[in-house]
Amino acid sequence: MSVRVSLDELLGDEVRRDPYPFYARLHEAGEAARLRPGDPHALVVHGYEAVNRVLRDPVFRVLGADYLDRAGVRWRQHQVTRILQSSMLNAAERDHLRVRHLFSQALTPRRVAALEPAIGRIADDLLDRLAEAGADGRPVDFMARFALRLPSDVIGELLGVPEEDREWFPPRVRAFDAVLEIGRRSMREVRAANVAAAELTAYFTDLVAARRATPRDDFVSALLRGLDDEPGRLTADELLANLIIMYNAGFRTTANLLGNGLVLLTERPDARAALRADPSLAASYVEEILRYEPPVHFAVRYAAVDTEVAGLPVPAGRTVVVLTGAANRDPRRFPDPDRFDPSRADNRHLAFSAGPHYCFGATLARAEGRLVLPRLLGPLPGADRRTGAAPRADAARVRPAAGTADRSGALSNQPDRVRSMLRGVSAPRLTGSVEQVERAARHRGRETPDMTDEIRAFLLAALTEMKYDVGDVDDDTVFGPAGLDVDSLGLAELAVRVEDRFGVAFDDDEAEELAMMTVGEFSRAVAARIAPASAH
Structure with a gap:
């Protein structure tokens, strides 16, 4: 039976909170499903x-780079x-094999x-700190105090x-990884990821130089x-990129494994x-x-x-979304798949992918899980050794965070849009369509043609x-495919530059509309948004 599904539904809040009912409906339809016309991918597998x-x-x-x-x-x-694109995560076949x-x-x-003794030592130390933090009966944040810290310390x-540098990494890893979730990224997320990427690159550049000068074990x-x-055999860019990706992968994947494991054991x-x-x-x-x-x-x-998957055609150049999370709940492969049965x-699940891009750090992640899980059943804050009562944890905080392709694609329980933009440096927040904003500015008598010309020249x-080729651009040229053909990363970069120069930001919904706007409209x-602030 051939069905069509919507990418919007897959990425919607309901499925992100609990994807498994959606996966079950997919399995009733076969091994793969077409996406609706207009979706960027051909199939969901x-x-x-x-x-x-x-x-x-x-x-x-x-x-990889050739595809992009x-x-x-x-x-x-x-x-x-x-x-x-310089890492083995997205490297072409020959380069991937060489680097790997x-x-x-x-x-x-x-x-x-x-490394196993160090894993045990790090786990015991963090558990002692958890016990101390919860000694007066207060709940503790397991993800922040343990699940995110342990793999960061281990990697x-x-x-x-x-050791003194390790607390520096988690916020930068989170900022870097935010751009790897499927779907459009906000402008602030792209900018934060670029800042994190620059800082991580600088750190590992110094670390590599230190180890060249004084090698260690x-x-x-x-x-x-x-x-x-x-x-x-390895360029400088490849070396640094893969060290960054290795740190990020070893950090986020294991943190999610530990958080999910604690929830599952608490409930059972x-x-x-x-x-x-x-x-x-x-x-x-x-x-x-x-x-x-x-x-x-x-x-x-x-x-x-040109090829096919489960009888459904996939033209050359088209992409498919590969749902490893759904495959792990396929009743054709795992009897009673919705039952937790150690x-x-x-x-033989596919949590670490399969084939050439099988997770490089799977052995380390498994070792961390094997050594840490039994320790979580010991003297955690809120746990009673005599009764075996469950350790106290906020389940909402131990849901997996956003992930990355090939070790990625976690369906987070949080919406992937952060509607926190459009605030400007000194301008009040203005909502509504571009036409409404312009009409309001004209009504106040604050339209500024000279500023419009300056903004156009800046753009x-x-x-x-x-x-981008701006040779034939005029006020009626659109930013999107019918005109300048600025892609989503380019739009994010342009909007960030506008915010930095003029103190005006656009939220994620408006950023999506930017592709359909003309240079003059923008x-x-x-x-119009600058004018009210300049009048104060």
Whole structure:
């Protein structure tokens, strides 16, 4: 049975809070479903067999630099996207294998095993701090105080990041990762991600220089020794980009695993009691947590040639949304898939993807989960050792945060739009359509043609710097596909420049409308918003 689904529904608040009823409806329709006309992707792929095939099939590829260039995406303007495209996350097949081989030589099973005592020590220290924070009976924020801190400290230990620097990373990782969620990103998110990308690049540049000067027994030193043995195999940009992505991946994926695991065990006293009685079961618990409530839910691939998935055509160049989270609940692969069962046999889930882009840090994430889960059942604040009462945790705070493709695509319980813009430096917030704003300004007698001309000139200069051809642009030229063809990243960059220069910001809904506006309309709208502030 062929059905069509809406990307808006998939990204809507209801599905983001609880995607599994939506996944169940998809499974009733088969292995894949068409998206509606106008959606940017051709299909949603959700059945286990179809998802597994797409992730392994060389016909389906990650959205690398070549794809983005053909699609007209000006990704080189943003440091965050330059890092992503220089990493193995989005590298083309040959480059991906080359980079992954070099990093794998440094992240050996022996190195991960040697890290286990540090994982236990870090976990015990953080649990002691949790117990201290909750000693007077107050609830504690498990995600902030433990789940986000532990993997940050562990990946810092692995890479050789000094302990005193590790608290610096989480806010920058969150800002960086915000642009990786599916759908349109807000202008503030893009700007914050670029700032975080620049800061992370500077940090790892200094760390690499320090390890070249004074090698230690850590991952970065081992990686640099391998590069000395194979000079020229990795560019400086690739080295820094992959260290950043490795830190981010090791941080966010494990944090979501621990948060989801605590919720699941809190809600299931029998499963909690069984793990407390036999901690050796922890490995199977980790696998079932990953299947049942995965840290990431989707990836995106494009078809290099005309092909099909589950009998549905995918033209060359079109993208498909690969719902690994849905595949893990496919009743054709997992009997009674909505039941949490750590004893489940043959639990080969797809939480860490499959094929060439299988999660590079899966071994480390599994080790962290296996060592930490039994510890969570000990003396947590609010837990009673004698009765086995559940540790107290705010379930809303341990929902997974937004993720990234290939280790990404977490369907967060938070809407992906933050309607916090359009406030300007000194101008009051003005809502409504562009026409309403302009009409209000004329009514107040504050329309300023000279300012409009200045704004128009600024826009054209900014677009020229951004490598757009403005030779034939006039007031009636639209920013979107029918005119300048400015993509979403370009629109975000342009709006940020306007905010920095004139103190006027546009919220996310208005940013979406910007693609349909003309240069003249936008210039007059900005002028209208500046005028009231200048009158004060």
